[in-house]
Amino acid sequence: MPRFMGFVRMEEGGGMPPQALMDAMDVYIGEQAAKGVFLDGGGLFGTEDAVNFVVRAGEVTRVDGPYAEAKEVVGGWAIMQYDTVEEAVAGQQEFAELHATHWPECSMVATMRQIADGPPEA
Numbered sequence: 001m002p003r004f005m006g007f008v009r010m011e012e013g014g015g016m017p018p019q020a021l022m023d024a025m026d027v028y029i030g031e032q033a034a035k036g037v038f039l040d041g042g043g044l045f046g047t048e049d050a051v052n053f054v055v056r057a058g059e060v061t062r063v064d065g066p067y068a069e070a071k072e073v074v075g076g077w078a079i080m081q082y083d084t085v086e087e088a089v090a091g092q093q094e095f096a097e098l099h100a101t102h103w104p105e106c107s108m109v110a111t112m113r114q115i116a117d118g119p120p121e122a
Contacts, residue, residue, distance in 0.1 A: 001081050001082070001083060002081070002082065002083075002084075002085070002088070002114055002115070002117070003039070003079060003080065003081045003114070003115040003117060004079070004080050004081070004082060004088045004092075004112050004113065004114050004115060005077065005078070005079055005080075005112070005113050005115055006041070006077065006078045006080060006091075006092055006095065006110065006111065006112045007074050007076065007077045007078070007110075007111050008074065008075045008076045008077075008099075008108050008109070008110050008111075009072040009073065009074055009075065009108060009109045009111065010072060010073070010075045010106065010107065010108040010109070011071065011072055011073075011107060012046055012047060012066075012070060012072075012073045013046070014106060014107070017102075017103055017106070018102060018103055020102040020103075021098065021099065021102035021103045024098050024101070024102050025098060028094070028095070028098060029041070032080070032091070036081065037080050037081055037082060037091065038078060038079075038080055039078075039079040039080060039081055040078070040079045041076065041077055041078030041079060041080075042076060042077065042078075043075060043076040044073075044074060044075055044076055044077070046065075046066065046073070047065035047066045047067050047070065047073055048065055048066045049065060050064070050065035050066070050067070051063070051064055051065065052064075052065075052067075072109070075108070078095075079115070085114065088112055088114070089112065091112075092110055092111075092112035095110055096108075096110040
């Protein structure tokens with residue numbers, strides 16, 4: 001059964017999500033976990049303590065956060081398992097719609113990508 005990674009990118013410093021979204025996410029994640037779809041996931045703190053290691057021309061450079069030039073940051077992630085790509089896409093859309101309903105002033109991008117356990121599922 002193919003696994004997928006979902007992640008949310010949003011503008012850093014946009015504030016905490018409203019309690020209505022947190023409550024809706026608890027219900028949604030609980031339902032998905034009960035069905036065996038949601039395997040793991042969580043939110044991420046801001047970039048103030050983030051560390052990047054940049055590799056260029058055979059050299060490694062450490063760059064500590066926060067990153068003033070960053071327009072969007074990854075704010076959360078999830079590992080999910082679906083029978084088909086179509087089900088994964090539908091699940092990610094449902095997740096995005098929860099945000100639109102319960103946090104309409106939020107601007108975010110919800111991305112879903114298949115995990116490379118083997119060849120991509122068609």
